[in-house]
Amino acid sequence: MEAKQAAGTEAARYVESGMKLGLGTGSTVYWTIRELGRRVREEGLRVEAVPTSLETEKLARQEGIPLIAPREVAGRLDLAIDGADEVDPALRLIKGGGGALLREKLIAANAERFIVTADSSKCVEKLGRFPLPVEVVPFAWEWTQRRLELLGGTSRLRLTKDSGEEPYRTDNGNYVLDCAFGEISDPAAMNRSLLEIPGVVENGLFIGLAERAVIGYTDGSTKTLRAEKL
Numbered sequence: 001m002e003a004k005q006a007a008g009t010e011a012a013r014y015v016e017s018g019m020k021l022g023l024g025t026g027s028t029v030y031w032t033i034r035e036l037g038r039r040v041r042e043e044g045l046r047v048e049a050v051p052t053s054l055e056t057e058k059l060a061r062q063e064g065i066p067l068i069a070p071r072e073v074a075g076r077l078d079l080a081i082d083g084a085d086e087v088d089p090a091l092r093l094i095k096g097g098g099g100a101l102l103r104e105k106l107i108a109a110n111a112e113r114f115i116v117t118a119d120s121s122k123c124v125e126k127l128g129r130f131p132l133p134v135e136v137v138p139f140a141w142e143w144t145q146r147r148l149e150l151l152g153g154t155s156r157l158r159l160t161k162d163s164g165e166e167p168y169r170t171d172n173g174n175y176v177l178d179c180a181f182g183e184i185s186d187p188a189a190m191n192r193s194l195l196e197i198p199g200v201v202e203n204g205l206f207i208g209l210a211e212r213a214v215i216g217y218t219d220g221s222t223k224t225l226r227a228e229k230l
Protein backbone atom coordinates (compact mmCIF):
# COMPACT_ATOMS: atom_id res chain seq x y z
CA MET A 1 0.00 0.00 0.00
CA GLU A 2 1.25 3.43 -0.87
CA ALA A 3 2.20 5.73 2.02
CA LYS A 4 -0.39 8.38 1.13
CA GLN A 5 -3.12 5.79 0.89
CA ALA A 6 -2.14 4.31 4.26
CA ALA A 7 -2.13 7.73 5.96
CA GLY A 8 -5.32 9.02 4.35
CA THR A 9 -7.26 5.86 5.07
CA GLU A 10 -6.09 5.73 8.69
CA ALA A 11 -7.11 9.37 9.26
CA ALA A 12 -10.69 8.48 8.34
CA ARG A 13 -10.89 6.40 11.54
CA TYR A 14 -11.33 9.60 13.53
CA VAL A 15 -14.66 10.24 11.84
CA GLU A 16 -17.82 9.24 13.70
CA SER A 17 -21.47 9.29 12.72
CA GLY A 18 -23.19 12.60 13.28
CA MET A 19 -20.07 14.69 12.68
CA LYS A 20 -19.87 17.84 10.63
CA LEU A 21 -16.58 17.63 8.77
CA GLY A 22 -14.12 19.79 6.92
CA LEU A 23 -12.67 17.88 3.99
CA GLY A 24 -9.22 18.89 2.80
CA THR A 25 -7.65 18.85 -0.64
CA GLY A 26 -4.91 16.80 -2.30
CA SER A 27 -3.67 13.33 -3.08
CA THR A 28 -3.46 12.14 0.56
CA VAL A 29 -6.82 13.30 1.82
CA TYR A 30 -8.17 11.84 -1.43
CA TRP A 31 -7.86 8.48 0.33
CA THR A 32 -9.64 9.78 3.41
CA ILE A 33 -12.55 10.88 1.24
CA ARG A 34 -12.61 7.55 -0.60
CA GLU A 35 -12.71 5.69 2.70
CA LEU A 36 -15.46 7.94 4.05
CA GLY A 37 -17.46 7.35 0.88
CA ARG A 38 -17.11 3.61 1.38
CA ARG A 39 -18.32 3.91 4.98
CA VAL A 40 -21.27 6.08 3.93
CA ARG A 41 -22.33 3.52 1.34
CA GLU A 42 -21.51 0.30 3.17
CA GLU A 43 -21.81 1.11 6.85
CA GLY A 44 -24.43 3.86 6.90
CA LEU A 45 -22.00 6.48 8.25
CA ARG A 46 -23.91 9.75 8.60
CA VAL A 47 -21.80 12.86 8.12
CA GLU A 48 -22.08 16.25 6.49
CA ALA A 49 -19.05 17.97 5.03
CA VAL A 50 -17.75 21.34 3.93
CA PRO A 51 -15.16 20.86 1.14
CA THR A 52 -11.99 22.99 0.99
CA SER A 53 -11.94 23.16 -2.81
CA LEU A 54 -13.98 22.60 -5.94
CA GLU A 55 -11.84 19.50 -6.58
CA THR A 56 -12.79 18.03 -3.20
CA GLU A 57 -16.42 19.03 -3.68
CA LYS A 58 -16.49 17.02 -6.90
CA LEU A 59 -14.86 13.97 -5.31
CA ALA A 60 -17.15 14.08 -2.25
CA ARG A 61 -20.20 14.22 -4.51
CA GLN A 62 -18.92 11.23 -6.50
CA GLU A 63 -18.42 9.36 -3.24
CA GLY A 64 -21.96 10.17 -2.03
CA ILE A 65 -20.83 12.22 0.98
CA PRO A 66 -23.51 14.83 1.84
CA LEU A 67 -22.24 18.41 1.60
CA ILE A 68 -23.28 21.50 3.52
CA ALA A 69 -22.55 25.19 3.08
CA PRO A 70 -20.53 26.98 5.81
CA ARG A 71 -23.59 29.12 6.67
CA GLU A 72 -25.49 25.94 7.58
CA VAL A 73 -22.98 25.05 10.28
CA ALA A 74 -24.06 26.46 13.62
CA GLY A 75 -20.89 26.89 15.67
CA ARG A 76 -17.79 24.99 14.67
CA LEU A 77 -17.19 21.91 12.56
CA ASP A 78 -16.50 18.81 14.66
CA LEU A 79 -13.40 17.74 12.74
CA ALA A 80 -11.34 18.79 9.74
CA ILE A 81 -8.88 16.46 8.02
CA ASP A 82 -6.35 17.70 5.48
CA GLY A 83 -2.97 16.98 3.92
CA ALA A 84 0.21 19.08 4.12
CA ASP A 85 3.34 19.88 2.16
CA GLU A 86 5.54 20.03 5.28
CA VAL A 87 4.97 19.04 8.91
CA ASP A 88 7.40 19.99 11.71
CA PRO A 89 7.63 18.34 15.16
CA ALA A 90 5.29 20.98 16.68
CA LEU A 91 2.82 20.09 13.90
CA ARG A 92 3.23 23.47 12.28
CA LEU A 93 2.54 23.07 8.59
CA ILE A 94 3.19 24.45 5.15
CA LYS A 95 0.13 23.94 2.96
CA GLY A 96 -1.14 25.21 -0.34
CA GLY A 97 0.84 23.19 -2.87
CA GLY A 98 -2.51 22.52 -4.52
CA GLY A 99 -3.63 26.14 -4.16
CA ALA A 100 -6.43 25.49 -1.65
CA LEU A 101 -4.78 27.22 1.34
CA LEU A 102 -7.35 29.95 1.99
CA ARG A 103 -10.39 27.70 2.33
CA GLU A 104 -8.26 25.10 4.07
CA LYS A 105 -7.14 27.55 6.74
CA LEU A 106 -10.65 28.92 7.22
CA ILE A 107 -11.97 25.42 7.71
CA ALA A 108 -9.14 24.24 9.99
CA ALA A 109 -9.53 27.36 12.14
CA ASN A 110 -13.26 26.80 12.46
CA ALA A 111 -13.10 23.15 13.48
CA GLU A 112 -12.97 21.78 17.04
CA ARG A 113 -10.28 19.37 15.94
CA PHE A 114 -7.90 19.43 12.99
CA ILE A 115 -6.00 16.33 11.95
CA VAL A 116 -3.29 16.44 9.31
CA THR A 117 -2.50 13.40 7.20
CA ALA A 118 0.69 13.03 5.15
CA ASP A 119 3.31 10.58 3.97
CA SER A 120 6.59 10.51 5.87
CA SER A 121 8.47 12.50 3.19
CA LYS A 122 6.57 15.58 4.44
CA CYS A 123 8.09 15.46 7.94
CA VAL A 124 10.85 18.04 8.45
CA GLU A 125 12.77 19.44 11.43
CA LYS A 126 12.35 23.03 10.19
CA LEU A 127 9.76 24.41 7.77
CA GLY A 128 10.88 26.11 4.58
CA ARG A 129 12.32 23.68 2.11
CA PHE A 130 8.94 23.62 0.33
CA PRO A 131 8.28 27.08 -1.19
CA LEU A 132 5.63 28.81 0.91
CA PRO A 133 2.44 29.50 -1.07
CA VAL A 134 1.02 32.99 -0.54
CA GLU A 135 -2.39 33.85 -2.00
CA VAL A 136 -2.54 37.44 -3.26
CA VAL A 137 -5.14 39.56 -5.02
CA PRO A 138 -4.41 39.94 -8.75
CA PHE A 139 -4.58 43.76 -8.56
CA ALA A 140 -1.03 45.17 -8.31
CA TRP A 141 0.34 41.72 -7.48
CA GLU A 142 3.82 42.87 -8.51
CA TRP A 143 3.76 45.42 -5.66
CA THR A 144 2.72 42.72 -3.24
CA GLN A 145 5.54 40.53 -4.56
CA ARG A 146 8.06 43.32 -3.92
CA ARG A 147 6.89 43.69 -0.31
CA LEU A 148 7.00 39.91 0.18
CA GLU A 149 10.57 39.70 -1.05
CA LEU A 150 11.62 42.39 1.44
CA LEU A 151 11.01 39.69 4.09
CA GLY A 152 14.11 37.98 2.71
CA GLY A 153 13.37 35.59 -0.12
CA THR A 154 12.50 35.17 -3.74
CA SER A 155 9.09 34.36 -5.17
CA ARG A 156 7.47 33.11 -8.33
CA LEU A 157 4.02 33.70 -9.68
CA ARG A 158 2.38 30.28 -9.99
CA LEU A 159 1.33 29.52 -13.58
CA THR A 160 -1.33 27.13 -14.82
CA LYS A 161 -0.15 23.59 -15.48
CA ASP A 162 -1.85 23.49 -18.90
CA SER A 163 -0.61 26.54 -20.76
CA GLY A 164 2.31 27.31 -18.46
CA GLU A 165 1.92 31.00 -19.29
CA GLU A 166 -1.34 32.05 -17.71
CA PRO A 167 -1.28 32.84 -13.99
CA TYR A 168 -2.86 30.07 -11.94
CA ARG A 169 -6.03 31.21 -10.17
CA THR A 170 -7.28 29.78 -6.89
CA ASP A 171 -10.92 28.81 -6.35
CA ASN A 172 -11.30 32.36 -5.00
CA GLY A 173 -10.00 33.97 -8.21
CA ASN A 174 -6.67 35.03 -6.67
CA TYR A 175 -3.03 34.46 -7.65
CA VAL A 176 -0.42 32.44 -5.76
CA LEU A 177 3.18 33.50 -5.19
CA ASP A 178 5.42 30.58 -4.22
CA CYS A 179 8.02 32.06 -1.87
CA ALA A 180 11.45 30.62 -1.14
CA PHE A 181 12.45 32.07 2.22
CA GLY A 182 14.78 29.21 3.15
CA GLU A 183 14.50 27.75 6.63
CA ILE A 184 11.78 29.62 8.52
CA SER A 185 13.22 30.16 12.00
CA ASP A 186 10.08 31.68 13.53
CA PRO A 187 6.98 30.54 11.61
CA ALA A 188 4.55 32.49 13.84
CA ALA A 189 6.43 35.75 13.26
CA MET A 190 6.62 35.02 9.53
CA ASN A 191 2.87 34.38 9.44
CA ARG A 192 2.20 37.75 11.11
CA SER A 193 4.59 39.63 8.81
CA LEU A 194 2.97 38.12 5.73
CA LEU A 195 -0.54 39.00 6.83
CA GLU A 196 0.46 42.62 7.39
CA ILE A 197 1.25 43.11 3.70
CA PRO A 198 -1.61 44.72 1.76
CA GLY A 199 -2.61 42.45 -1.11
CA VAL A 200 -1.84 39.24 0.79
CA VAL A 201 -5.03 37.29 1.32
CA GLU A 202 -3.56 34.28 3.15
CA ASN A 203 -0.43 32.20 3.40
CA GLY A 204 0.27 28.50 3.75
CA LEU A 205 1.69 28.55 7.32
CA PHE A 206 -0.69 26.68 9.63
CA ILE A 207 0.37 27.25 13.22
CA GLY A 208 -1.27 25.91 16.35
CA LEU A 209 -4.05 24.31 14.37
CA ALA A 210 -3.21 20.60 13.98
CA GLU A 211 -3.84 18.51 17.10
CA ARG A 212 -2.34 15.35 15.63
CA ALA A 213 -0.71 14.06 12.46
CA VAL A 214 -1.34 10.69 10.88
CA ILE A 215 1.86 9.81 9.01
CA GLY A 216 2.04 7.02 6.42
CA TYR A 217 5.11 4.97 5.41
CA THR A 218 5.93 3.11 2.19
CA ASP A 219 5.46 -0.28 3.88
CA GLY A 220 1.83 0.66 4.52
CA SER A 221 2.26 1.33 8.26
CA THR A 222 1.14 4.55 9.96
CA LYS A 223 2.11 6.51 13.05
CA THR A 224 0.05 9.11 14.85
CA LEU A 225 2.00 12.06 16.26
CA ARG A 226 0.98 14.67 18.81
CA ALA A 227 2.53 18.12 18.72
CA GLU A 228 5.88 18.38 20.51
CA LYS A 229 6.36 21.53 22.57
CA LEU A 230 9.34 23.38 21.08
Ligand SMILES: O=C[C@H](O)[C@H](O)[C@H](O)COP(=O)(O)O
Pocket (backbone or CB within 6 Å): 024, 025, 026, 027, 028, 029, 082, 083, 084, 085, 094, 095, 096, 097, 098, 099, 100, 101, 104
Ligand atom coordinates in the same frame (compact mmCIF):
# COMPACT_ATOMS: atom_id res chain seq x y z
O1 LIG B 1 -3.53 23.20 -1.48
C1 LIG B 1 -3.32 22.02 -1.25
C2 LIG B 1 -3.20 21.45 0.08
O2 LIG B 1 -2.65 22.26 1.05
C3 LIG B 1 -2.72 20.00 0.15
O3 LIG B 1 -3.31 19.48 1.31
C4 LIG B 1 -1.22 19.84 0.22
O4 LIG B 1 -0.64 20.45 -0.91
C5 LIG B 1 -0.80 18.37 0.29
O5 LIG B 1 -1.19 17.71 -0.86
P1 LIG B 1 -0.82 16.19 -1.16
O6 LIG B 1 -1.54 15.38 -0.10
O7 LIG B 1 -1.34 15.96 -2.54
O8 LIG B 1 0.66 16.06 -1.07
